[in-house]
Amino acid sequence: MSEDSWAVAVDVQEATNPSTQFDFSKKVERVRGPRNIRGDINGNILPEKTENGGSKREAEKVDLAEQSLLNKLIRRSLVRNRNQVEVLQRDPTSPLYSVKTFEELRLKPELLKGVYNLGFNRPSRIQENALPMMLAQPPQNLIAQSQSGTGKTAAFSLAMLSHVNPDNKWTQCLCIAPTYELALQIGQVIEQMGALCPDVKLAYGIRGNRLERGVKLQEQIVIGTPGTVLDWCTKYKLIDPKKITMFVLDEADVMIATQGHRDQSIRIHRQLTKDCQMLLFSATFEDSVWRFAEQVVPDPNIIRLKREEETLDTIKQFYVLCREKEDKFTALCNLYGSLTIAQAMIFCHTRKMAAWLTANLTNEGHQVALLSGEMTVEQRAAVIDRFRNGKEKVLVTTNVCSRGIDVEQVSLVVNFDLPVDMDGNADNETYLHRIGRTGRFGRRGFAVNMVDSKHSMDVINQIEMHFNRRITKLDTSNLEEMESLIS
Structure with missing residues (x-):
């Protein structure tokens, strides 16, 4: 034992x-998660991009x-x-x-x-x-x-x-x-x-x-x-x-x-x-x-x-240009359809976005699990165990799941929403922990970032500068290009 x-x-x-x-x-x-604990990993509340490009503080506390x-x-x-x-x-x-x-x-x-x-x-x-x-x-x-x-x-x-x-x-x-x-x-x-x-x-x-x-x-x-x-x-x-x-x-x-x-x-x-x-x-x-x-x-x-140096070595990083959440969803389906993926983790800012994405992926016939903060600790542990055992191939989650989950079969991490801090700047630590869910134990992994605005592109540039790693543009509608870049 x-x-x-x-x-x-x-x-x-x-x-x-x-x-x-x-x-x-x-x-x-x-055993239940303690309540009334103040503070979180990323400065209390993670902002979510609104449709007009602003930010609202309704994201999930960690x-x-x-x-x-x-x-x-x-x-x-x-x-x-x-x-x-x-x-x-x-x-x-x-x-x-x-x-x-x-x-x-x-x-x-x-x-x-x-x-x-x-x-x-x-x-x-x-x-x-x-x-x-x-x-x-x-x-x-x-x-x-x-x-x-x-x-x-x-x-x-x-x-x-x-x-x-x-x-x-x-x-x-x-x-x-x-x-x-x-x-x-x-x-x-x-x-x-x-x-x-x-x-x-x-x-x-x-x-x-x-x-x-x-x-x-x-x-x-x-x-x-x-x-x-x-x-x-x-x-x-x-x-x-x-x-x-x-x-x-x-x-x-x-x-x-x-x-x-x-x-x-x-x-x-x-x-x-x-x-x-x-x-x-x-x-x-x-x-x-x-x-x-x-x-x-x-x-x-x-x-x-x-930690940082080792985590990124086995991970190929990409970004995809999109206009809105429906475009992101289409790009995600194209990506998932063209890759041989054992399991994937997809990160959203809010429970609302995670629930929307889970419903749409399920309608497309994918085996999807949803993980978010309103669950008890035991319920979250049970979801993670099911995902680890392969009962679901896709795990959609808010930031509550960005740390500590080691599943060898995860080959793709998607940032459906990019991680940003309270000021809207790149949250490099959260980015590292999110994409670190793939490329575990020396295996090769892929991280794909959905970019839906000039601000999102600025965040990608900040991440590139911080880690001194290039993030490659990916056109998910071009199958040949995807195969050449990801192979």
């Missing part, structure tokens, strides 16, 4: 271990916390990641260690067995570089970039389990995650990995887990959300922050996009000692995430993924 193989939307069963400090007398409600949970639900195994890892050491003169086997880490036998029981035969790319730093003596701080499915949760879970002293009956490791559901996911990994360590206990600092005020926790590891954990440290005095020796902050980009969580995390951090080991993880590293990380993690080692 891999890291995420148990990460499916099922009821959490009755707890048999009272040390979890959580009342499971009622089964936890099925909820980072929901996206992170969705990624965990749809991962069934480690992602085969060819991205290069860039390691920046706090002390450049120190030898750079990485490991190719878990035995090299000299883990306790029960932890080594726990790792193998999870299905990890050898360390993933992020684990090779991060684990030696996490387990180093004296302790080293770490900031690491890692997407869902790369083994990151298992890595810091192993670090916490290795770090604690079972003889000390107080909280030594503290991990915070942005939502209740994500905290439960992390806890499941720790419980599975530490199944053979009966003296190491885990408590969940999440909503609904009410403990007696002033009674110190005896659990060595606490996983929770910022608000509850802050209350446990300050209001209820259940945890002595001065005794915390390892602090893990997961999903930092989601954390700072969530109202109040950033400040709560910093308030927790301020109560810890300077000797406490700090580990921070984030899928993305925009400027706001870096500023937050620098506040929380002093003198860090840094692990980053080199």
